[in-house]
Amino acid sequence: VGMGFTPPQYLNFIRHMREPGALEVLSVSSKERGYPIIETPYARLFGMHYHYDEQFVRTFDRRKRLINWDRLLIKIDFGKHKYRASDIEQWNAMKLPHAVAFYPDEPKFKALSIHRGVAVKGWADDGAKMFLTSCRHFDLFHWLQSGEVRFSTRRMIAQYFMFKHGFLPSWLQLKAP
Numbered sequence: 001v002g003m004g005f006t007p008p009q010y011l012n013f014i015r016h017m018r019e020p021g022a023l024e025v026l027s028v029s030s031k032e033r034g035y036p037i038i039e040t041p042y043a044r045l046f047g048m049h050y051h052y053d054e055q056f057v058r059t060f061d062r063r064k065r066l067i068n069w070d071r072l073l074i075k076i077d078f079g080k081h082k083y084r085a086s087d088i089e090q091w092n093a094m095k096l097p098h099a100v101a102f103y104p105d106e107p108k109f110k111a112l113s114i115h116r117g118v119a120v121k122g123w124a125d126d127g128a129k130m131f132l133t134s135c136r137h138f139d140l141f142h143w144l145q146s147g148e149v150r151f152s153t154r155r156m157i158a159q160y161f162m163f164k165h166g167f168l169p170s171w172l173q174l175k176a177p
Helices: 007-016 053-065 085-094 127-134 140-146 153-165
Strands: 027-029 037-039 044-046 074-077 099-104 117-120
Touching (some): 007 074, 007 085, 127 153, 140 153
Parallel strands (some): 074 099, 099 117
């Protein structure tokens, strides 16, 4: 949350994140892009929503201490630019148990077998739009509770309207970008 990766580095990061020292902060700097970038042994993490290096490192350190490795949920969006067919092969080889992979509902993706894949009609690069769109194709609450990808039309419609029309507690409301 609040961190970004380049596509190949994201796959590298999740493939190695359980190795000793994989989450170690090697360096941090805001000079390159105007927001903090943490260098770890396997990836550069972009703190796009942070103003100070120390703030991003402190948040990253707190979050890595809170990881429940048995319930770690991982999401990937293969419709984003720079992902290649070889990245999908790497994803499939990892066989992550509590993961979901979104991809555009297009023939080139449908021809591939994607581990825990969910085809999304109306794909968008914008993360906030994509969240609402994916809720029409995927039972988000079931995934958050169990780690299992499920397609329940009734629940997907309900969750889409809950998010779209704000029928959620204030702490769970989506904020417009």
